[in-house]
Amino acid sequence: MTVKPVNPRTVPSVHLGPDQVARGPLPERVSMEPVTEGAPYAAERTLLDGPDGFFALWACDAGVYPRVKDRRGSFMYILSGDATITDADGTSHELTADSVLVLPYAWQGTWQIRETIRKVYLHTTPVPPLPGAPVPCAFTPTEQVLHTPLPGGRAVLFDGPDGRCAVLACEPGSAAPTEPGRAVFLHVLDGEATVTDADGTRHELTTGSTAALPSGWTGTWDVHRTLRTLAIHSTPRQDTP
Known part of the structure; x- marks a missing residue:
């Protein structure tokens, strides 16, 4: 993906075609620590990293990964794979292709990936006031999306x-x-x-x-x-x- 020079007063868009989104290479290696079991690294391709957020493609193989969202929120569209996301209170959701998951700031829970998950996702910086206690994820199943x-x-x-x-x-x-x-x-x-x-x-x-x-x-x-x-x-x- 090539970004052309532009007038400094304008901001270009970023675009990636369907073949690259679904099957293109993910050249960056990202640590998955903490890892309960499974793959220690995920693969990623950064599309945009700036004040508006961190936008990327990502894939990770099977494993169990506890997570705490104590810095930023995450929005994600599942491109392929199979996993369960479980909130701190035990509520779980099944992630499959074309489902949407939001892990807001203050979410706590666990990923259990059974079949390699590939997703396009956005990390954002939350705007105060921020929640003071754990919050649930927001999940939308494939059919509804x-x-x-x-x-x-x-x-x-x-x-x-x-x-x-x-x-x-x-x-x-x-x-x-x-x-x-x-x-x-x-x-x-x-x-x-x-x-x-x-x-x-x-x-x-x-x-x-x-x-x-x-x-x-x-x-x-x-x-x-x-x-x-x-x-x-x-x-x-x-x-x-």
Whole structure:
């Protein structure tokens, strides 16, 4: 993926096509510590790392992994695999292809991966006020993600300090699903569109592709066939001096 030089006043989008999302190489190695059992490392490909969040493709083989979300929240779309996610209170959910999982700041629990999980995900910096006690995950099963009707063009799956996650329908001629001061990260469930950055760079969005429109992005958005997307809106990190 090549990022072209742009006017410093503009911010380019990031795009990865469906073949690369589903089967492309993941060249980075990431420690999975703490590990109860199983693979000690995951594989990853960073797509965007900046104030809006850390956006990447990721895959990990079978294992059991306890986790505490004490720095940031995570939004993820499961591309393939089979796993169980269990909250600290014992509530569990089955992760399969096309399901959506949100692990908010303050979540605690365990991953049990049975068949290699591949996902596209976003880490965000939560916006205060932050929860003071463990919180449950937010899980949306495959059938609901892919087929639930979208009254008003959207179905909100999660909305909290970490960001908002929704399934959106964008009809031909509609504007990009951006909001002032916020980034939007998209995984295309169905449909076709062209995104054109301010410098004229064009990206084709098709079923299975992934894109990010960072805060400050400008350009045009041309929907050719109704888009159904998983869309995550995040608020940029506010760095302190």
